[in-house]
Amino acid sequence: MTRSDKPEDLLGISAVERDTGLLKETLRVWERRYGFPMPQRDALGERVYPRAQVERLLQFRRLMDQGWRPGKLMALSEAALQALLASSAGAAPPPEVTAILDTLAARDAVAVRRCLGNRLARDGLARFVLEYAIPVCVEIGQAWARGDLDVGQEHLFTEQLQNCLREAISQTDIEASRPRILLTTFPDEQHTLGLLFAEALLAPAGARCSSIGASTPLADISRTMLDGDFDVLALSFSAAFPARQALSGLQELAARLREGSEIWVGSAVLAAKPKALPGVRYLARMEDTLSALETWRDAHPPAGPAAG
Amino acid sequence: MTRSDKPEDLLGISAVERDTGLLKETLRVWERRYGFPMPQRDALGERVYPRAQVERLLQFRRLMDQGWRPGKLMALSEAALQALLASSAGAAPPPEVTAILDTLAARDAVAVRRCLGNRLARDGLARFVLEYAIPVCVEIGQAWARGDLDVGQEHLFTEQLQNCLREAISQTDIEASRPRILLTTFPDEQHTLGLLFAEALLAPAGARCSSIGASTPLADISRTMLDGDFDVLALSFSAAFPARQALSGLQELAARLREGSEIWVGSAVLAAKPKALPGVRYLARMEDTLSALETWRDAHPPAGPAAG
DNA sequence: GCATAGTTTTGTCCTGGACAAAAATGCGGC
DNA sequence: GCCGCATTTTTGTCCAGGACAAAACTATGC
Numbered sequence A, B: 001m002t003r004s005d006k007p008e009d010l011l012g013i014s015a016v017e018r019d020t021g022l023l024k025e026t027l028r029v030w031e032r033r034y035g036f037p038m039p040q041r042d043a044l045g046e047r048v049y050p051r052a053q054v055e056r057l058l059q060f061r062r063l064m065d066q067g068w069r070p071g072k073l074m075a076l077s078e079a080a081l082q083a084l085l086a087s088s089a090g091a092a093p094p095p096e097v098t099a100i101l102d103t104l105a106a107r108d109a110v111a112v113r114r115c116l117g118n119r120l121a122r123d124g125l126a127r128f129v130l131e132y133a134i135p136v137c138v139e140i141g142q143a144w145a146r147g148d149l150d151v152g153q154e155h156l157f158t159e160q161l162q163n164c165l166r167e168a169i170s171q172t173d174i175e176a177s178r179p180r181i182l183l184t185t186f187p188d189e190q191h192t193l194g195l196l197f198a199e200a201l202l203a204p205a206g207a208r209c210s211s212i213g214a215s216t217p218l219a220d221i222s223r224t225m226l227d228g229d230f231d232v233l234a235l236s237f238s239a240a241f242p243a244r245q246a247l248s249g250l251q252e253l254a255a256r257l258r259e260g261s262e263i264w265v266g267s268a269v270l271a272a273k274p275k276a277l278p279g280v281r282y283l284a285r286m287e288d289t290l291s292a293l294e295t296w297r298d299a300h301p302p303a304g305p306a307a308g
Numbered sequence C: 001g002c003a004t005a006g007t008t009t010t011g012t013c014c015t016g017g018a019c020a021a022a023a024a025t026g027c028g029g030c
Numbered sequence D: 001g002c003c004g005c006a007t008t009t010t011t012g013t014c015c016a017g018g019a020c021a022a023a024a025c026t027a028t029g030c
Helices: A013-020 A024-034 A051-065 A070-075 A078-087 A095-105 A109-123 A125-146 A151-170 A193-205 A218-228 A243-256 A288-299 B013-020 B024-034 B051-065 B070-075 B078-088 B095-105 B109-146 B151-170 B193-205 B218-228 B243-256 B288-299
Strands: A010-012 A047-050 A180-184 A208-211 A232-236 A262-266 A280-283 B010-012 B047-050 B180-184 B208-211 B232-236 B262-266 B280-283
Touching: A010 A013, A010 A051, A013 A024, A013 A047, A013 A051, A013 B218, A013 B243, A024 A047, A024 A070, A047 A051, A051 A070, A051 A078, A051 A125, A095 A109, A095 A125, A095 A151, A109 A125, A109 A151, A125 A151, A125 A193, A151 A193, A151 B151, A151 B218, A180 A193, A180 A218, A193 A208, A193 A232, A193 A288, A218 A243, A218 B151, A243 A262, A262 A288, A280 A288, B010 B013, B010 B051, B013 B024, B013 B047, B013 B051, B024 B047, B024 B070, B047 B051, B051 B070, B051 B078, B095 B109, B095 B151, B109 B151, B109 B193, B151 B193, B180 B193, B180 B218, B193 B208, B193 B232, B193 B288, B218 B243, B243 B262, B262 B288, B280 B288
Parallel strands: A180 A208, A180 A232, A232 A262, A262 A280, B180 B208, B180 B232, B232 B262, B262 B280
Antiparallel strands: A010 A047, B010 B047
């Protein structure tokens, strides 16, 4: 019943959806509006995409993830497009960052893990995250946008980094100290690396972290907060998350939580909006997590837990 | 631009597609043909599915995975359907499984972790996975279906289980032995627990596992396989994953991989289909992973790797 | 009893229209 | 001159109903 097993380098619309992440509906409406992609038709009149068009679509997707819009890109000449792809490179990364890119180029999981492990052992968890892991992630994102790295390589890196961090976090003491912090993301937000970074900073600083992974319904977030006697809810948002949805969700949560508990919002994007909500604190950069912890501790001295 | 943020327990068609694995087109054509599901409409005239209908759809999917066809199921009376479901329900869970449900009811992450840790220390990784973790996951799934557990509690459990497993896996030796196994899932398949279970069985048995997480594009899977000198590709599919998509993807991959390399497909659903593909092996249950490893080693004796 | 031919079921594709959310742009007040 | 708000453009996702091949089932002949 499937019609995607085309003999040559021609892909059916389902296969293109799978490979590019663009919905069938989007592919059809682009064809209607912009004249691209313009697939051939098979004997049944169904769309068959040559590989070249699929690769062009992938280039478009990379540029769109950087903020370009389809209409602009479609109007571009071939030369202008290539220039854009070339220019998306940022400043030259430091050599310690490029070193790990080489291990990724070889898809050598063991070497990646060794790189990370060495660095972590040398610098400790906090410096490892702030000075190494985050810059590397940024650079990998750019390499992906340039087409120098594919999703498989990005996954390989993420997996090793996760293992590395989780292992290190699990080795920190679970003290009975405060604050107790619940970490999660909103529904449809899958990006868990931000949570893991935050946990990696907070746990060794003595905060009791409980991560419940990504994409938790709002009702369950507030229920967990109330049941679990948490002081802080830490939420992570990727740049792509719709700001409106985030803000309305935050408003709802802020209203529902226990008096005295805080929400920390990790997002480079939302922090720009000055919408002040009571009990909500925006952390524009990852290092702000630690200052937030300090501030909280200043306001809640361990001797007298009576206030609340 | 997304319209999935419905206030109550009403899901848009995209959310239903995501949760049930039934394509939007299938949902619409069922409505047209059978009159079910018959969603409400919002102010815009767009389909909004009450939770009850989504759960009924999930029931249908489970039965269809057992070989039932939609037309038959739709014609069934409520009583007949319930009888069918009851006959497929498992036995009552053992007390050791229900014990952890109590800690989840209290949302006590530390207690959950302690439960898991104790059990793991007692039984070792393989027995822990097969005799404890998997039954608990099944029971949690049923508790969720009954409404006894919310998503937040499920997440809490999953996170602790992941930590537990990853830690244990990372402590196994990385031997230079064979086979080398690449683990991942197809695009849009987010379920990573299956991968982690497989890794937890394979790694202590001396197989060199590399997981690259979920949702990897097919092209990247085959590229990683070829670059990385892997012997086996292990793929995990949840029950919700569209079987057709899985099969066409497997066909594509099988054709592209190096001669002599195998694909192991972990799925309770696909294993029923007798569609034989060269080099593809279906593992209906998690314990089959270990017998697959044995079979592989019998066919590839370490002394003489000359045989193809 | 089994293979083959015919029938029904079922999933996926098609066209072309619509519309709200997001992004970009224009405009007025400090 | 610059920031905040209103307006316009862009863009992704939804809809209806029709079509058809692959798969599943059924009937028929040897």
